[in-house]
Amino acid sequence: MQTNLSTKTRNWMAVASIPVMIWTAIPLLWILATSLKGTDALADPTKNSFGNFWPKDPTLENYRVIFTGGASDLFNPALRNSIIVCLVATLISVILxxxxxxxxxxxxxPGKKLILTTALAVSxxxxxxxxxxxxxxxRQVGLFDTIPGLIIPYLALTLPLSIWxxxxxxxxxxxxxxxxxxxxGATSWQAFRKVIAPLAAPGVFTTAIIAFFTAWNDFVFSSNLTSSNNSRTVPAALAFFTGASQFTQxxxxxxxxxxxxxxxxxILVLLFQRRIVAGLTSGAVKG
Amino acid sequence: MSTVATSETTGAQPTGEKAPRSRLSDRARAERSLGWKLAGPAFIVMLLVTLYPIAYAIYLSLFSYRLTDPQSRRFIGLQNYITSLTDPLFWEAFVTTTIIVVITLVIELVLGMAIAMLMNRIVLPRRTLRTIVLIPYAIITVVSAFSWTFAASVDTGFINHWLHTLSFSQFPLDYDWFGGRWSSLTIICLSEIWKTTPFMSLLLLAGLAQVDSSLEEAAKVDGATWWQRFRRVILPNMKAALMVAVLFRTLDAIRIYDNPVIMTGGANKTTTLSMLVANETINRVEIGIGSALAVILFIIVLIVAFIFVRGFKVDLTTGGK
Structure with a gap:
C-alpha cells in the first residue's frame, strides 16, 4: 500500500511529522531543562538560551537536593511508596x-459478557x-495513610483494565x-510450557506494563487518601514540594x-512501543 | 471493535447443538463451573473495589455527616442533593468541566485524526513517529501539569519569551497566564491535550486501518477531491472507532482533576466537579455533601454514557466492523 505513494507525498509526510514530534518533545525537554537549572538561572533569561529555555550552565544541583539534600526526606520515601504500591497492585491485578x-x-x-462489560464500565x-x-x-478501620490503603483502591484502576x-x-x-x-506426544506440562506460555507471555507482560502506567499516574487516590511519608506516592509528593518551605525555590x-x-x-515505551499500542487498542478497536 | 468474548471463541466447546439447557452434558457443566471458579475471584474483587464504594457513597449521601462530629450524624434524605444542586459553586464547576470537556474533545479529535492519518501512511520516520507520539500517554499527568505550569509562568517560563519573539515583540513578556479564568483554562487544556491525544490518535489509527484502501482508490479514480474522500469514504467507514474514541475521551475528561489541582488549585473559577468533591470531603470533611456530589458526578457519567450508547449507537460489545 505504501509503495503507490508518490515520492512527493512521502516527503511531504516526513516534513509534516516534524511539528508533531516537536510538539510532543518540547514539554519533556522543558522539564529536563528546568531540572538542570540552578536557582539563580530559573528566572533569569540571560542565563538561558533559546528564550529562557535551555540553561547555558547546566547543573545537577537539583538532583542532589532530591536524593540527598533538603527534599530527600520527601522524595525518597515517596519513590519507595510509588514503586511498592504500583508493583503490588499490578501484580495482584495481572494474576487475577x-x-x-x-x-x-x-x-x-454464562456471564462472560457480563464480566467484560462490567470491566469496561467501571474503568x-x-x-x-x-x-x-x-x-x-x-479512617474508621485504620487504613488511612497506609500502603494497603492505597493498594486496594489502585486495584480499582488496574484490575478492570487488566481483565479487559x-x-x-x-x-x-x-x-x-x-x-x-x-x-x-507432548505431556500437558510440556504443551503448556513450550507452546502456550510463550504465546501468552507477551500479552501478560504488556498488560502488566499498561496497568503499571495507570497506577504510576494516579494522583486522585494518593493525594486524598494519604497524609504523610507513610504511603504518599510521587505524584502526590510533587504537589507537596510546592507547599513545603524547607528550601527556597x-x-x-x-x-x-x-x-x-x-x-x-x-524507557518502557521506547522498548515496547509496538506491544503497548496493540494492548491499548485491541480491547477497544479491533486493529 | 469487538473483542468482547463471544461464545464462538476458539477452543470453546461448540454449544450450538440443539441440546436443551436442562440436559447439559457433564462436560459442559464442568466447564461452566470451572469458568466461574477461574473468573469469579477477579470479578468479585473488581466489584468490591469499585461498586462497593459507590454503593457506600449513595448510603452516606443521605446523611448530614461531618467527619469531625460523628455524634450528630443524622438521616436527612435527599437534602444533600438539594443543597448541592442549588449551590452556585456546583454550577460553576459544572460549566468549567463542560468547557474543558468540549474544548479538549474538539481539538483532540482534529489533532488526533491528523496524527492518525499521518501515522497510517507515513513511510520514512514511521517507527520513530509512532514511538514519540506514544510517549505522553505514559507520562504522569502531574508531571505534565508541572511542565506546562513552569512553561507558562512569568518568571521561570519560556512561552511568553517565545510568543514575544514570534509576535515581533507585540506579546507582553509579563503576561500572567494564571491571572484569569480563560487564560488558566487555556494552559489546563493544553496540558490535557498534550497528555491524552496519543490515546485518541491510537484509537483513530486502529479505525483507519479498517478502512478498505481500495474504496479510497476507487473514489480517487472517480475524481473525488481529498475532502470528499475524507468525508464520504474514510469517516463513514471508521464511524464505530470514531464514536468509541469520542466516548472514551469524553468520559475521561469529565473526571479531570490532576491538571487544574496542580496548575491553579481551583483559582479564577477553574474548579472542576472532581475538585469540588475532593474539597468537600477532604478539606471540609463534609462526608454527606461530598458523597452526594460524588454520586451526582457518577450519575452525570452514566447519563453521558447512556446518551452515547443509545443515541449514537456506540456498541461496545459486539461492535461495528
Whole structure:
C-alpha cells in the first residue's frame, strides 16, 4: 500500500511529522531543562538560551537536593511508596486477570459478557467518587495513610483494565496448538510450557506494563487518601514540594523529581512501543 | 471493535447443538463451573473495589455527616442533593468541566485524526513517529501539569519569551497566564491535550486501518477531491472507532482533576466537579455533601454514557466492523 505513494507525498509526510514530534518533545525537554537549572538561572533569561529555555550552565544541583539534600526526606520515601504500591497492585491485578481472561477466552460459561462489560464500565467510573466513601471507611478501620490503603483502591484502576486487555490478547492465541502438541506426544506440562506460555507471555507482560502506567499516574487516590511519608506516592509528593518551605525555590527540585519518575516509563515505551499500542487498542478497536 | 468474548471463541466447546439447557452434558457443566471458579475471584474483587464504594457513597449521601462530629450524624434524605444542586459553586464547576470537556474533545479529535492519518501512511520516520507520539500517554499527568505550569509562568517560563519573539515583540513578556479564568483554562487544556491525544490518535489509527484502501482508490479514480474522500469514504467507514474514541475521551475528561489541582488549585473559577468533591470531603470533611456530589458526578457519567450508547449507537460489545 505504501509503495503507490508518490515520492512527493512521502516527503511531504516526513516534513509534516516534524511539528508533531516537536510538539510532543518540547514539554519533556522543558522539564529536563528546568531540572538542570540552578536557582539563580530559573528566572533569569540571560542565563538561558533559546528564550529562557535551555540553561547555558547546566547543573545537577537539583538532583542532589532530591536524593540527598533538603527534599530527600520527601522524595525518597515517596519513590519507595510509588514503586511498592504500583508493583503490588499490578501484580495482584495481572494474576487475577490471568485466570479470568483464560476462562473467558477458552471456556464456555454464562456471564462472560457480563464480566467484560462490567470491566469496561467501571474503568470509566469517576475515581473521585470512590474517594469520599473510602476516606470515611479508611479512617474508621485504620487504613488511612497506609500502603494497603492505597493498594486496594489502585486495584480499582488496574484490575478492570487488566481483565479487559488480557482477554483481548488471549482471544488471539491459537489455543488448539496445545492439543496439537499433545497429539504429537507432548505431556500437558510440556504443551503448556513450550507452546502456550510463550504465546501468552507477551500479552501478560504488556498488560502488566499498561496497568503499571495507570497506577504510576494516579494522583486522585494518593493525594486524598494519604497524609504523610507513610504511603504518599510521587505524584502526590510533587504537589507537596510546592507547599513545603524547607528550601527556597522548589521549581528545580520538582522538575528533577519529575524527570526521575519519567525516565522508567519513557524507557518502557521506547522498548515496547509496538506491544503497548496493540494492548491499548485491541480491547477497544479491533486493529 | 469487538473483542468482547463471544461464545464462538476458539477452543470453546461448540454449544450450538440443539441440546436443551436442562440436559447439559457433564462436560459442559464442568466447564461452566470451572469458568466461574477461574473468573469469579477477579470479578468479585473488581466489584468490591469499585461498586462497593459507590454503593457506600449513595448510603452516606443521605446523611448530614461531618467527619469531625460523628455524634450528630443524622438521616436527612435527599437534602444533600438539594443543597448541592442549588449551590452556585456546583454550577460553576459544572460549566468549567463542560468547557474543558468540549474544548479538549474538539481539538483532540482534529489533532488526533491528523496524527492518525499521518501515522497510517507515513513511510520514512514511521517507527520513530509512532514511538514519540506514544510517549505522553505514559507520562504522569502531574508531571505534565508541572511542565506546562513552569512553561507558562512569568518568571521561570519560556512561552511568553517565545510568543514575544514570534509576535515581533507585540506579546507582553509579563503576561500572567494564571491571572484569569480563560487564560488558566487555556494552559489546563493544553496540558490535557498534550497528555491524552496519543490515546485518541491510537484509537483513530486502529479505525483507519479498517478502512478498505481500495474504496479510497476507487473514489480517487472517480475524481473525488481529498475532502470528499475524507468525508464520504474514510469517516463513514471508521464511524464505530470514531464514536468509541469520542466516548472514551469524553468520559475521561469529565473526571479531570490532576491538571487544574496542580496548575491553579481551583483559582479564577477553574474548579472542576472532581475538585469540588475532593474539597468537600477532604478539606471540609463534609462526608454527606461530598458523597452526594460524588454520586451526582457518577450519575452525570452514566447519563453521558447512556446518551452515547443509545443515541449514537456506540456498541461496545459486539461492535461495528
Amino acid at each position: 486477570a490471568m485466570f479470568c481472561a483464560y476462562a473467558i477466552s477458552r471456556l464456555d460459561f 470509566f467510573f469517576p475515581v473521585i467518587a470512590m474517594v469520599t466513601p473510602l476516606f470515611n471507611l479508611w 486487555t488480557l482477554s483481548a490478547f488471549f482471544q488471539q492465541i491459537p489455543w488448539e496448538m496445545e492439543q496439537a502438541a499433545q497429539v504429537d 522548589p521549581t528545580g527540585a520538582i522538575a528533577a523529581a519529575a524527570v526521575i519518575v519519567t525516565i522508567p516509563v519513557v
